[in-house]
Amino acid sequence: MAGLTIERVTKRFGEQCAVDALSLDVAPGEFVALLGPSGCGKTTMLRMLAGFEPLSEGEIRLGDRTLASRGRHVPPERRNMAMVFQSYALWPHMSVADNVGYPLKLRRLEGDTYRRRVAQALALVDLATYAERSPQELSGGQRQRVALARCLATDPEVVLLDEPLANLDRHLRAAMEQSFREFHRRTRATMIYVTHDQSEAMSLADRIAVMRGGRLEQWATPEALYRRPRSAWVASFIGQGSLLEVAAGRPGLRLEEAALMRGLTAIAAERTQPVLVRPEHVTVLAESASQRSLRARVESATFRGERYELHLRLESGETLLAYHHSALAEGQGVALLLHEGWCLEPDA
Ligand SMILES: Nc1ncnc2c1ncn2[C@@H]1O[C@H](COP(=O)(O)OP(=O)(O)OP(=O)(O)O)[C@@H](O)[C@H]1O
Numbered sequence: 001m002a003g004l005t006i007e008r009v010t011k012r013f014g015e016q017c018a019v020d021a022l023s024l025d026v027a028p029g030e031f032v033a034l035l036g037p038s039g040c041g042k043t044t045m046l047r048m049l050a051g052f053e054p055l056s057e058g059e060i061r062l063g064d065r066t067l068a069s070r071g072r073h074v075p076p077e078r079r080n081m082a083m084v085f086q087s088y089a090l091w092p093h094m095s096v097a098d099n100v101g102y103p104l105k106l107r108r109l110e111g112d113t114y115r116r117r118v119a120q121a122l123a124l125v126d127l128a129t130y131a132e133r134s135p136q137e138l139s140g141g142q143r144q145r146v147a148l149a150r151c152l153a154t155d156p157e158v159v160l161l162d163e164p165l166a167n168l169d170r171h172l173r174a175a176m177e178q179s180f181r182e183f184h185r186r187t188r189a190t191m192i193y194v195t196h197d198q199s200e201a202m203s204l205a206d207r208i209a210v211m212r213g214g215r216l217e218q219w220a221t222p223e224a225l226y227r228r229p230r231s232a233w234v235a236s237f238i239g240q241g242s243l244l245e246v247a248a249g250r251p252g253l254r255l256e257e258a259a260l261m262r263g264l265t266a267i268a269a270e271r272t273q274p275v276l277v278r279p280e281h282v283t284v285l286a287e288s289a290s291q292r293s294l295r296a297r298v299e300s301a302t303f304r305g306e307r308y309e310l311h312l313r314l315e316s317g318e319t320l321l322a323y324h325h326s327a328l329a330e331g332q333g334v335a336l337l338l339h340e341g342w343c344l345e346p347d348a
Contacts, residue, residue, distance in 0.1 A: 001028035002063030002157060004049075004190055009058035011044050011214075018044040020214035021058070026207075029188045033201035036211035037237075042194040045211075046160050049192060050083050051076035062157065077106075081158040082151030086166045088143045090135040090150075097122065097131040100150045107154070121149040124186055125179065141172045141179075148183055161193045165200065177203055198238050202226070210234055228252070231345045235276045242279075242320045245271040249343040260341045264294060268316070275341040282322035284310065285335040293335035296320060298328045312336070 004026040011019040019041040026032050034042040047053040049060060051067065051074060059069040067074045082103075090099050101118045109117065122128045125145040135143055144164055151159055164180075165173045181204065184191055195201050201208050202222040210217045210225065218230045229235040230251075232243055247270035248263030249255050255263065255275060263271070285293060296312040299319070308327055312320045312334065320336070328334065 003028045005061040007059045010056045012056045017214050031184050031191045031206045033193045033205035033208045035201040035208050040211040041214040046194050051079050082156040083160040084147050084164050086163040088147045096133050103154045117153050121153040125149045140168050141176050158190045232274050232347045241276050244318050246273050246275040247271045249273050251345040253343045255341045257339045274344045277341045279321045279323045281339045283337045284324045287333040287335050298332045301327050
């Protein structure tokens with residue numbers, strides 16, 4: 001299995017730069033998510049990897065084989081990659097087995113080898129008993145598993161997935177995430193997964209490339225993105241949390257409770273460093289609790305089953321999200337302890 005190298009890849013459509021000098025080193029068998037808001041260039045990057053779109057600049061390599069550069073363009077069918085689309089792209093007039101076998105027929109596989117490969121691919125996504133059905137007789141999740149089996153049948157080195165769960169409802173998405181995990185575990189193929197859903201990317205990927213306006217904003221594991229987001233923009237995109245201004249620290253530094261609380265109570269002119277505070281690092285106390293605490297007022301309390309989500313207004317005017325075990329009345333005063341904060345780069 002070969003690794004995938006994306007080196008300063010750029011794609012321009014006329015004046016517009018859809019992907020801007022993007023570089024990523026993907027390890028063999030790694031599960032990578034390209035994550036970002038609509039229009040950030042995710043799909044364009046995936047299409048360049050697949051070979052549907054030529055590059056304007058840069059280079060894509062699989063192992064030591066150059067797939068694309070300014071002077072070179074290996075066609076899609078010779079890249080040993082397979083793509084899974086949001087729309088499944090199944091042939092409605094063919095059986096499930098024929099859909100899965102279609103790319104093998106294109107490669108002129110026949111007879112026992114053909115039948116064995118189709119059966120193996122269907123077994124891998126737990127659809128062996130559905131082989132003779134038509135895709136119309138299947139649920140959305142089952143159709144997406146047929147699409148996975150079809151891409152698997154060709155034994156690709158790299159699987160490219162373009163928002164494959166976007167057409168499914170929330171419950172099915174959770175079940176399908178499990179199918180993707182299984183699929184990855186069994187095949188060990190390198191997977192590049194495009195999504196704008198951060199929770200999907202966080203739960204599936206080994207590493208996530210966060211994209212913004214065609215550029216790479218951060219490239220890290222889900223845990224590192226959550227704990228150590230580089231900028232305020234990434235922080236607002238990944239997980240829940242509040243951005244406050246503090247008179248302490250510098251970008252890339254974690255502030256412990258004492259420094260954070262001191263820095264938050266400094267005068268406004270000195271509070272210039274943006275800090276991210278996750279709700280699980282906030283403790284809500286009775287208003288009179290402690291000299292060390294910050295004061296705030298409850299703006300709203302929303303029941304979330306296992307806890308309440310509190311939107312609080314600090315005396316500085318800033319807002320803060322906190323979790324609490326019981327409901328509090330709107331307008332009620334509370335005292336707060338903030339246990340840690342992560343200092344961010346200011347937004348460009
Ligand atoms: N064929 C094209 N011609 C001109 N502009 C294009 C073309 N394809 C994409 N773009 C532009 O490039 C930018 C990036 O588009 P892309 O589809 O890659 O974004 P995306 O992150 O996948 O968005 P979404 O999540 O909405 O699919 C957009 O501004 C889009 O309008």
